Amino acid sequence: MDLNDLLVIVIEPSNVQRTIIIDRLRDHGIEKIEEFTDASTALGAIRSLQPDIVVSSMHLPDMTGTELVGQMREDEDLAAITFLLISSETHYRYLEPVRQAGAIGILPKPFSSDELTVALRSTLHYLTESSNPPHVPEENAHIRVLVVDDSRMSRRFVQQMLENLGVTNIIEAVDGAQALALLQDEETFDLVITDYNMPNVDGKELTEHIRQGDRHPNVPILMITSEQNEQQLAAIQRAGVSAVVNKPLSYDMVKTLIERLVHEL
Numbered sequence: 194m195d196l197n198d199l200l201v202i203v204i205e206p207s208n209v210q211r212t213i214i215i216d217r218l219r220d221h222g223i224e225k226i227e228e229f230t231d232a233s234t235a236l237g238a239i240r241s242l243q244p245d246i247v248v249s250s251m252h253l254p255d256m257t258g259t260e261l262v263g264q265m266r267e268d269e270d271l272a273a274i275t276f277l278l279i280s281s282e283t284h285y286r287y288l289e290p291v292r293q294a295g296a297i298g299i300l301p302k303p304f305s306s307d308e309l310t311v312a313l314r315s316t317l318h319y320l321t322e323s324s325n326p327p328h329v330p331e332e333n334a335h336i337r338v339l340v341v342d343d344s345r346m347s348r349r350f351v352q353q354m355l356e357n358l359g360v361t362n363i364i365e366a367v368d369g370a371q372a373l374a375l376l377q378d379e380e381t382f383d384l385v386i387t388d389y390n391m392p393n394v395d396g397k398e399l400t401e402h403i404r405q406g407d408r409h410p411n412v413p414i415l416m417i418t419s420e421q422n423e424q425q426l427a428a429i430q431r432a433g434v435s436a437v438v439n440k441p442l443s444y445d446m447v448k449t450l451i452e453r454l455v456h457e458l
Contacts, residue, residue, distance in 0.1 A: 233255050276296045396416050
């Protein structure tokens with residue numbers, strides 16, 4: 194699969210902005226593009242066409258991009274379709290649910306050619322390796338991973354990434370408290386992948402408990418976060434995480450980090 198094989202649906206009410214987005218996609222060799230101005234009509238096309246990627250703005254005539262990706266993730270037939278948001282929106286209330294839903298990227302308006310290239314390449318690799326899993330070390334099948342996130346959609350997206358890497362022994366926890374209960378039982382894990390912002394026990398507190406405990410003090414911990422505050426990020430690092438990756442998740446970045454952490458086990 195290459196970029197020119199991708200089928201893309203673009204949802205943008207502004208004729209000018211929609212033309213710009215489509216022109217940029219064509220600059221990258223993508224020709225199979227369907228365009229829409231509202232989400233409801235687009236959803237019908239998404240169900241029938243099953244595109245490789247949906248590119249949407251945030252503010253649509255009938256709903257927000259946040260609501261659109263939420264509906265897609267709740268529909269079993271649409272849940273695995275990759276979603277790219279292009280928006281000048283900066284408000285946490287709108288963007289965080291998109292990050293949680295496992296969007297392949299969030300690009301600003303205006304966006305650079307390099308930013309679009311990264312998002313499209315990550316999408317391409319994700320789709321290619323979902324249908325044709327790459328060669329992975331046989332020992333990956335024996336790795337046990339704990340995925341901790343209060344968002345079911347985020348857990349599902351991480352699980353799909355892990356399965357592409359040959360990791361199928363995956364246990365889920367809805368927050369740090371449940372994760373700690375699993376860790377205190379007879380459960381043993383080779384890798385912990387955790388969100389930062391969670392109720393009850395957040396990712397930083399979970400990391401501190403693990404590092405200060407006597408059962409799994411050295412287990413690799415990959416922290417996933419949309420946190421931008423430098424002091425908070427520094428505190429996460431001091432807690433003892435092995436690596437930090439930002440939301441929305443880049444498939445290529447997560448793949449590289451997981452492979453490195455697994456290799457170091």
